[in-house]
Amino acid sequence: MAAFERKKTRRVLIGNVAIGMDEPIRIQSMTNTKTADVKATVEQILALEKAGCELIRSTVNTKEAAAAFSEIKKEIHIPLIADIHFDYRLAIKAIENGADKIRINPGNIGDRKRVQEVVSAAKERQVAIRVGVNLGSLEKELRETKGATPEALVESALKNAGMIEDMGYDNLVISIKASDIPTAVKAHELLSEKTDHPLHVGITEAGTALYGSIKSAIGLTQILTRGIGDTIRVSLSADPVLEVRAARQILRTLGLRKEGVEVVSCPTCGRTDIDLIALAEEVTRRTEDIALPIKVACMGCVVNGPGEAKDADLAICGGKGEGLLLKKGEVVRKVKEEELVEALLTEINILQNEQTLF
Numbered sequence: 242m243a244a245f246e247r248k249k250t251r252r253v254l255i256g257n258v259a260i261g262m263d264e265p266i267r268i269q270s271m272t273n274t275k276t277a278d279v280k281a282t283v284e285q286i287l288a289l290e291k292a293g294c295e296l297i298r299s300t301v302n303t304k305e306a307a308a309a310f311s312e313i314k315k316e317i318h319i320p321l322i323a324d325i326h327f328d329y330r331l332a333i334k335a336i337e338n339g340a341d342k343i344r345i346n347p348g349n350i351g352d353r354k355r356v357q358e359v360v361s362a363a364k365e366r367q368v369a370i371r372v373g374v375n376l377g378s379l380e381k382e383l384r385e386t387k388g389a390t391p392e393a394l395v396e397s398a399l400k401n402a403g404m405i406e407d408m409g410y411d412n413l414v415i416s417i418k419a420s421d422i423p424t425a426v427k428a429h430e431l432l433s434e435k436t437d438h439p440l441h442v443g444i445t446e447a448g449t450a451l452y453g454s455i456k457s458a459i460g461l462t463q464i465l466t467r468g469i470g471d472t473i474r475v476s477l478s479a480d481p482v483l484e485v486r487a488a489r490q491i492l493r494t495l496g497l498r499k500e501g502v503e504v505v506s507c508p509t510c511g512r513t514d515i516d517l518i519a520l521a522e523e524v525t526r527r528t529e530d531i532a533l534p535i536k537v538a539c540m541g542c543v544v545n546g547p548g549e550a551k552d553a554d555l556a557i558c559g560g561k562g563e564g565l566l567l568k569k570g571e572v573v574r575k576v577k578e579e580e581l582v583e584a585l586l587t588e589i590n591i592l593q594n595e596q597t598l599f
């Protein structure tokens with residue numbers, strides 16, 4: 242498990258999912274459908290749930306989007322968060338339509354009276370508020386005095402959270418976002434020292450699937466290994482299902498979550514006599530939504546493969562036109578190359594059924 246201690250934050254309930262304190266670090270994503278298109282939004286959320294998403298956020302940019310919240314909620318199984326920009330009335334409408342949390346940047350909601358109205362609506366229904374600030378939307382005054390710095394970001398977040406606390410509501414989550422990793426890491430360190438509200442963490446606008454996942458992994462690793470973060474989002478210009486898979490992989494690699502099949506595979510070399518790359522790709526694809534916490538190794542040869550696959554729950558090691566199937570390092574049987582993937586998946590299924598029984 243993780244070799245670092247998580248900072249204790251307050252426990253906050255979002256719908257039926259708790260975050261903070263000793264709760265697992267939760268995986269969040271955001272839909273990219275038109276929220277008012279209930280059918281498309283529900284379909285996407287169900288696919289995200291299957292991939293392991295635990296909290297979902299949808300933009301509420303129109304009255305129709307706010308109204309759609311009550312319909313969407315009937316069809317999904319995870320808390321639905323409303324993302325609000327500028328219009329305080331939409332925040333109130335989203336709360337009235339069942340939002341489990343709202344994300345606002347009080348700085349762009351307008352005057353204090355409007356923020357107060359949003360806070361009163363949230364308080365009435367005990368809906369958590371995420372105060373989200375990012376470098377791009379820093380208050381003018383802060384930008385002029387402190388520049389686009391981690392200190393300015395933290396000051397802005399604390400000032401806005403403080404304003405809501407002064408209004409008598411502390412059911413809060415905070416997020417600060419920067420796309421530059423050193424700035425983001427420093428800002429999270431500073432913020433975490435100054436608050437015990439749960440923090441939603443991520444590297445904003447990270448990029449496209451591959452490069453954005455790498456950038457997010459580098460940034461999030463630095464933040465999470467400092468014990469900071471209660472929910473995460475990997476922000477990609479890609480299908481949000483990939484965000485969830487990347488988030489799950491990051492958390493599992495750091496020992497912060499166990500769920501999911503970890504597929505390790507060798508890079509192939511001159512000894513490889515089977516199409517290992519295609520095989521590893523297929524195993525990865527067909528196991529990526531399975532929550533069973535096991536390690537599966539796909540190795541290209543029987544010379545180094547069994548040794549390297551020793552600590553895997555299941556492994557396949559390629560030969561010529563065939564391969565070995567191994568369980569906990571022990572050879573189970575020889576399998577024809579074209580049947581290797583199915584043989585492995587059958588074993589994974591057996592493990593899944595065993596887990597359900599016990």
Ligand code: SF4
Binds near residue numbers: 541543544
């Ligand atoms: S496991 Fe075998 S095929 Fe794969 S890289 Fe090592 S030696 Fe080469």
